[in-house]
Structures are given as structure tokens and as C-alpha cells.
Amino acid sequence: MNSLNSVILFGATSAIAEQTARQLVAQGASLYCVGRNRDKLMALIDDLKVRASDQQQIDGCAADLTDSDQHARLIDAGERALGGIDGVLIAHGTLPDQQACQSDAALTRQEIETNALSVINLLTLLANQFEQQQYGVIAVISSVAGDRGRQSNYVYGAAKGMVTLFLQGLRNRLAKSNVDVVTIKPGFVDTPMTAELDKGGPLWAKPEQIAKGIITAMQKGKGEVYLPWFWWGIMLIIKHIPEAIFKRMSL
């Protein structure tokens, strides 16, 4: 079991991360929160402070994570604020407009930058630190979209797929250092990021459900988790459809 007493959250103001933060605080954790929008971040930190006891440390910093020069400084600040790190959750990201990306290479590159490269940059720094300290858990919110490229959102899918693959390798490397690397693959989640979509049907999950699954997966040091679990079955099927058939489908 990994303990989650001191956790850094990157992309802390995302709906899933915010719910995760509340649940971690309820379990007595101290948190360092990094988010892009200062107002949102301050609202989050104030809220967590009210929910926390006096013994818990709640702190944070507004930063744009696409600026990878900031990463080392942020990790350092988090570590100092918490007096050590035993868990990290990387949750920042965007949901690109696939249509817009198709007609704009720069936009495509920028989405890959945000959703994949900035994550990999952070992971590279964190990996070395965790490898040295010989304990802890690193979790990243990837996506079921990264399991197979689909016409409807393959830019996002490609970025998440890169993250998933990178994490596989990192998990393999850090296993001998007693560090767990967790890949979180949420299905459809009812968040502001998906506000434009029609959310009828049983496939849509609430951020608080996903948050609960993330915390359990981090504590247990799981490898890859689908949240909710049934996405494992759905993606198993989707991954195994022969390409010759898949290319004619409109998923």
C-alpha cells in the first residue's frame, strides 16, 4: 500500500483532480496544487483549506505547464511545501477540437505539446527523483482514447497514446526502485471539458467516482486502470477489431 500523505497535483483545477483533492484531504493528506488559472486555483485552495485540519498543509502555485522550464521549480516548491512527496497526480490536459486540428498543423502540434510533451517532461524529472527516494507513486490521467486511433479524435488519442506508452516503459524501469507508476484511463466523464457533448446514457461517470478510483489505484500501486472498470471490456473489443474493418467504422 502506498501512503498518500503528501501529494502534488498538476492540473489541480480540472474537475477530476479537484474531486481527487477533496477526497485526499478528507483522508488527511497535505497537498500542493498546480493549476493554470489563478482564480480557479485560489478558489480550490481556499476550499481545501476549509476542508482540511490544522495539521494538514494546503498550498499551491499558478503555472502554465506547457512552459516546461517551470517544471523543476514547481516540483521543488511542492517538495519544500510538503516536506517530501509520496504521490504525484498529473491531470492537466485539453480536449482538442479534432476538426480544427485537421486544418491547422500548428494547433495539432500545440495540442500534442499540452497533452503529451509537457507530461513527458514532468515525468522525466519526477522519475529521477522518485528513483532516488525509492518509494512513492506517480499517477497520470491518460484516456481510453489513447488505446486506439479513431477518426473522431485521433489528435487527442495520439497524445494520450504517447503518454500511455511512455508510462509503460517508466513503470517497467521504476519497478525495481519500489516506485509505482499508474496509468489512469477514464472513459466518458461529465466535466466542463466535455460540456459540449450530449451526456445521456449509462457510459457517463461523475468526476467523484473517477476520483475514488484514482485514489484506490494509487494506494494499491496498480499499473493501468480503466475507470469505471467496464471500459476495460469495451476497449478490449475496440482494440481487437481488425484494422481492415476498423478503418471503415465511424467511432
Add this chain to the structure above:
Amino acid sequence: MTAPRSWNRLPRVVPDAVHALTQRSAGVPDSLPRPLLAYGSGRSYGDVCLTEQGTLLLTRGLDRFIEFDPQRGVLRCEAGVTLAELLALVVPQGWFLPSTPGTRLATVGGAVANDVHGKNHHAVGSFGHHVRALEVWRSDGSVIVCRPEDDNGWFSATIGGLGLTGLIRWVELQLMPIQNPWMWVESQRFANLDEFWALNRRAEARWPYTVAWIDCLAKGKAQGRGILLAGQHAAAQAELPVFKEGGKRIPVDPPFSLVNGLSLRAFNTLYYRQPVKPQGSLTHYVPYFYPLDAIQDWNRIYGRRGFYQYQCVIPPREAEAATAALLDTIARRGEGSFLAVLKTFGNKPSLGMLSFPRPGTTLALDFPNRGNKTLRLLEELDAIVREAGGTLYPGKDARMPASLFQSGYTQWEAFSDYIDPGFSSRFWQRVTS
């Protein structure tokens, strides 16, 4: 997507757009059609939270606490926080809502906008009496912080203002200290209305919380029979039982109302015959204040067509006669509700220009929607209420005529000056047209 509805599931109206707010400082995008209206938990019974035009702003995403002083019991939170979320934070730290409605699933913003009341109105007034400050966002982009001591009218317009003065973004409340989460409750049976009045007078003088449930189908000598529940927060040194919250839910929409003459008569008789505890007992605050919250989606028992709530207040002088007349009418029609609730309000003047609570007796009922038959009964009740100089509760209304609203809320025209021109509701259009 199904359009948001209120708790009684009617009227069914669809706004032009629905927008989920997640950040209190963000404002509302100009691209959204106006007028706007806030929609919290949808726990009111009618159309104060609905609109057929413009955009419904979902406020449940504004669910953050802002500041809590556990020494003084002052809490500031965003308007979409539910009373349940608030209580989960403050009860373990020895604080409670000084005024709470019968559901803890309502939002703080909704509680302010309807100036809700509880079983202790005679002792502490309504929700608005415990608001220290609140912030309203206006559709022109300006922001107003209102406090009860201000004399510019914004506070009294916004308390009970049905969300029409703008979007309530945060609220600061003065909480009430408690020793533990338990209540000391005494229940007593009364055989008719006369006994109720006598018993209620004594109970109000002695207890901070009083409420009576009555069997609205009983006729003649037994008219108004029921059970009076009196309560107070438990003492500091009490032998406390263990409380485990259970939960049931109504899983499906029955095609017709399960509430009918037969089930009502059976339920009401059984309820009246239940063992009472005049010697008192400890009850956890959750089942005491929020008995119906334990049955998730309880509104489904009325079927797809939904139901009407009817809550009136009758001035003290007319209260006894008018209450009897209302019960006569209901019993004669054989219509009636599971939980007819009778309570007297105290004399503390409400702070809102459109607040419902006022000195007198309030009777709350619900009726399955049987179309015109039900509406005709409600019109008969209206006549009694109007004759007695009473009025109805906007937060529980889906059909009152404009004239009844205007005669009961004499400040409605003065209130209109405070309405945000970019806000409106179906209720407001209905009662002012």
C-alpha cells in the same frame, strides 16, 4: 439531454440553453441567450427555478467553501453548495444551520432565494435572518455585496428574491452552536384541530422546534387529528446511540401515481396510530430534519405526471377557521397528501421583500397531478386562503393566479426595481402578467 425540472416534476418546460457554472468569478458568456436564471438542486416545487426562454445557469458546480471560522461559526461558501455538504463540514465541528428546510439537498443559493424556513421559525425566523453577507453578479457585469445592515435595498430584495436580482455567487452564514448531532424529540398525538391549537401553543413556548403532521382525510370529530413533534438539540452530556445512515430509493417512474385514495387512507391511518413517545427520545438530526431525503427520488411515487405542492400561510386571527375550512374541502374531495404539515410561524418579520414566512399558520400539502380535477380543488383552496387574507409560497407553487400572488406580496412592484433586466423566470412572468 432532458431539461432540468423542479422537484414536483411540473411544469415541463425547456429553456433555449443550459449552462453549467464551475467558476464563481468567471461570469456568464455573452453568447448565451438571455434572460438568465439560476438552477441549483431543483428542489423547489414549481417554476421559480425554470424558464422557457433564455438560459438556465446550473449552479451545482459552484460548490466550494471559501472560509470557515470554527471559533465564531461563520461560514462563507459558494451558492451551489448543498445544505448536506455544508452540514457534513460543520456538524462534526459543533455547528448547525440555525434554520433549515425539510431537505438538505437544496443549495445554499436556493435557500436564500426562497428564504426557506424550518420547524424553528417561531424561535429564530427564516434562513435570511442568518445571512451575514452575500454576493450578487448582475448581467451587466457588475457585482454587489449585500449585507443586512445596508440600507440600499439589495439585501432585502435578494433574500427571498427568487433569484431575480442576479446570480447569487456566495453566501456568508452565521451558524448555531450545537453539542452533538442528536435531537431530543417528544411526539404527542392529538385527536382533532382544537387539541392541536392548545398543544401547539404549549409546545411553542417550551421547544425551539415544533411541527405537526396531520391526517388530512379524517372528517368530523377527528378532523385535523395528527402527531405533534417537538424537539431540541440534545444536551452536551447525553448517552448517544450510534447512527448509521441507510438509503432507499424509488428506482423507476411508475406510469401512474402510487398515491391514491386507498393508499393515502391506509398510510394516514397507520401513521396516526404509530406509537408516540411523549416521554421523549434521542433522534439523529438527519432523520429528524430530513426524513424524506432517506428515500432517494421519492417524488417518483407520484408517477410521470408529477404533483402539486400547496403551502399557504393564514394570518393568526383567521387561522383556526380557515385551517378547518381547508381541511373540510380536502377531506370532502378525498384528495390529500401523505404528509400534511401544519406549523405556526413566529412574529419575527422576514427580511426579504418577497419572503413567504409571516405571522400565522402554515399548512403544506401535496396532491398528485390529476389534471383539471386537481386544479379545481386548488382553486377552491385559493378562495379560502384569499378570503382569510393569506397567501401561497412561491417556492412551492406551479399554478397560483397572479392576483393571489400580488395581494399576498404587496411589495412586488417595489421589488421589480431590483430585478436584473437580464434575469427572469417562468414563475415571475406568470404572476406579474
